[in-house]
Amino acid sequence: MKGCCVVLAALVLWCSPVLAYENPDLLPDHPTNIIDLARVLTPVQEDRLGTELTKFEQETGWKLRVLTQFDRTPGRAVKKFWGLDDKSVMLVADARGGNILNFSVGEQLYPLLSRTFWIELQTRFGNQFFVADNGEDEAIIQTIQTLELCLRQGGCSVVPGLPQEQWILTFISSAVGGIVAGFAGQPRKEGQFFSWQWSLILSPLWGILFFAFGVGPVVTRTTDWLPLARNVIAFFGAGVLAVVIPGLLRPAKEEF
Numbered sequence: 489m490k491g492c493c494v495v496l497a498a499l500v501l502w503c504s505p506v507l508a509y510e511n512p513d514l515l516p517d518h519p520t521n522i523i524d525l526a527r528v529l530t531p532v533q534e535d536r537l538g539t540e541l542t543k544f545e546q547e548t549g550w551k552l553r554v555l556t557q558f559d560r561t562p563g564r565a566v567k568k569f570w571g572l573d574d575k576s577v578m579l580v581a582d583a584r585g586g587n588i589l590n591f592s593v594g595e596q597l598y599p600l601l602s603r604t605f606w607i608e609l610q611t612r613f614g615n616q617f618f619v620a621d622n623g624e625d626e627a628i629i630q631t632i633q634t635l636e637l638c639l640r641q642g643g644c645s646v647v648p649g650l651p652q653e654q655w656i657l658t659f660i661s662s663a664v665g666g667i668v669a670g671f672a673g674q675p676r677k678e679g680q681f682f683s684w685q686w687s688l689i690l691s692p693l694w695g696i697l698f699f700a701f702g703v704g705p706v707v708t709r710t711t712d713w714l715p716l717a718r719n720v721i722a723f724f725g726a727g728v729l730a731v732v733i734p735g736l737l738r739p740a741k742e743e744f
Contacts, residue, residue: 512565523566526556528581528624537629540636550597550639551576554628558583567592577635581614581628588624589614589631600643601635608647609634650710658702658715659722665697666723670730682731698723 514525521541522534529537541552553570555562555578562569572578574594581588589610593601612618613627613634622630638644672694673687687694702719 511560511562512569514560514562515565515569521552522554522556523562524554524556525560525562526558526581526583526624528556528628530625533625533629537632541632544636548639549575551594552632552635553578554581554632555579556581556624556628579628579631581624583619583624586616587611587614588619588627597639601638602645605638605644605647612647612651646705646708648709650706650712650715654705654709655715658705659719661697662702662719663722663726665694665702666726666728667730668694668697669723670727671734673727674731674734 514523516523521538522529524534537554541554545551551570551572553572553576555566557580561582566578570576570578572592572594574596576592576594577597578592580590580592582590587610591606591610593606609631613631619627634647634649637648668690669687672690673682673684675681676683676686698719702723703716706716706719
């Protein structure tokens with residue numbers, strides 16, 4: 489099921505029909521880094537972002553372009569207009585789908601930014617919840633800023649930054665991992681405080697929950713220590729409770 493979702497997301501990302509035909513009449517008659525047919529950006533935002541993209545291209549050699557559209561699109565003609573090549577990225581914002589973001593990516597970017605990176609970038613900033621809370625303009629601006637950051641530092645394996653909802657998932661995963669480790673380590677002998685042998689046997693399960701899903705997404709996306717500290721506390725706190733609470737609920741042995 490997960491594989492099907494990834495394939496579907498990839499098809500949406502790479503096979504979008506928004507550039508399936510040519511309509512050069514919609515192209516501007518002057519050079520520009522942004523074609524805002526859907527009027528998503530304010531004039532100030534468009535001017536600032538256009539200047540930023542020009543400066544970024546001069547400094548790094550990477551070409552970033554933005555096209556917004558709704559019921560009108562220049563189609564494939566825009567690629568010739570901008571001279572898109574292997575060092576180019578065109579962001580296409582179109583609100584007609586479930587996700588407003590699509591990308592046309594040059595071949596030289598794949599060694600620095602993998603296909604999974606582009607899918608994560610699309611789902612983080614282009615989803616309906618982000619757009620509803622922040623607006624289409626912020627979705628575009630933050631996407632461009634993320635691309636600039638990653639390209640300046642030589643690439644990214646994941647999208648930098650840890651959104652609140654993603655951190656909550658890592659926190660829950662850490663706590664569940666602690667519960668599994670704690671229940672596995674419940675004492676099974678008289679006078680035993682913790683059964684580390686059983687906890688070790690189930691370490692693949694709680695290890696995946698804690699390290700792969702609780703710690704990994706945090707340390708790869710942010711240098712902030714607070715989310716990581718909270719997840720570690722959640723793991724050990726849940727583990728201690730899982731060991732202690734069953735013992736407290738167990739009826740005491742009657743002495744004769």
